[in-house]
Amino acid sequence: MIRIVCPRGFPARMQGRAAGSASGAGESMRFPRRYTLLSIVPPLLFAAGCQQPAHVVKDLPEPLVGPADRPLPRREPPPVVRPSPRVEQPAEAAWIPPKGISRRWRYIVIHHSADNRSTPDGMRAWHLKKGWDGLGYHFVVGNGVGYPDGKVFVGERWTSQKHGAHARSPDYPDNRWNEHGIGICLVGNFQNTPPTSRQLDALAELVAFLCRKCNIATSQIYTHGDVDRFTACPGKLFPAAQFKRRLAAASGAPVVRAASR
Numbered sequence: 001m002i003r004i005v006c007p008r009g010f011p012a013r014m015q016g017r018a019a020g021s022a023s024g025a026g027e028s029m030r031f032p033r034r035y036t037l038l039s040i041v042p043p044l045l046f047a048a049g050c051q052q053p054a055h056v057v058k059d060l061p062e063p064l065v066g067p068a069d070r071p072l073p074r075r076e077p078p079p080v081v082r083p084s085p086r087v088e089q090p091a092e093a094a095w096i097p098p099k100g101i102s103r104r105w106r107y108i109v110i111h112h113s114a115d116n117r118s119t120p121d122g123m124r125a126w127h128l129k130k131g132w133d134g135l136g137y138h139f140v141v142g143n144g145v146g147y148p149d150g151k152v153f154v155g156e157r158w159t160s161q162k163h164g165a166h167a168r169s170p171d172y173p174d175n176r177w178n179e180h181g182i183g184i185c186l187v188g189n190f191q192n193t194p195p196t197s198r199q200l201d202a203l204a205e206l207v208a209f210l211c212r213k214c215n216i217a218t219s220q221i222y223t224h225g226d227v228d229r230f231t232a233c234p235g236k237l238f239p240a241a242q243f244k245r246r247l248a249a250a251s252g253a254p255v256v257r258a259a260s261r
């Protein structure tokens with residue numbers, strides 16, 4: 001007799017048939033000598049192999065393939081972050097009114113619109129609704145939300161050299177800031193967020209141009225809050241010092257400290 005041991009996992013049906021009992025895995029089995037190992041083991045192994053779950057084959061690792069046989073994994077290029085194109089300012093000629101510049105201008109007054117989504121058309125409609133004669137400012141500088149970032153809108157008041165409607169103050173009965181002040185409004189609420197860098201650049205270029213053309217001293221550049229103590233315009237986040245540095249660069253001359261009223 002030949003004694004063999006069933007491996008664990010050997011099918012119970014086959015074990016029982018081979019040993020003539022329902023003995024469990026690992027028990028000894030006896031075979032007549034005429035059944036040699038060569039005649040018994042291969043069919044048993046074949047039967048056992050058929051019991052293997054199919055997914056095991058799928059889990060086999062991929063065959064090793066040399067670098068030369070496999071193309072390099074394709075890498076996605078990193079995303080290209082392009083800044084939105086800078087808005088080219090119009091030639092200074094576009095800021096010169098058709099009939100030339102009046103000699104009435106003595107001051108420049110800077111405002112914010114108090115709303116990030118403002119547009120020149122929207123503000124004009126609102127001012128008309130309030131009973132004013134059109135957009136109250138002479139210029140508007142966009143912030144990229146409703147109007148392009150850093151783009152200067154030239155209002156009809158500037159085109160016609162008409163007085164402003166942007167800075168009436170009870171402290172000045174002569175209404176000097178409207179009569180003689182050029183009103184520039186930057187779109188945005190600078191109580192919450194500062195103006196964009198392009199807005200400040202555009203503002204500096206525009207103010208430098210106006211100072212030069214209208215012979216306005218840099219000491220006569222004001223914020224709305226400078227001339228009206230009842231307003232916080234253009235907001236606590238308007239960077240006055242930074243604006244002065246940009247103005248100095250735009251005008252090519254050192255900026256005189258802005259006078260307080």
Ligand SMILES: [Zn+2]
Nearest residue numbers: 111112224233
């Ligand atoms: Zn204002």
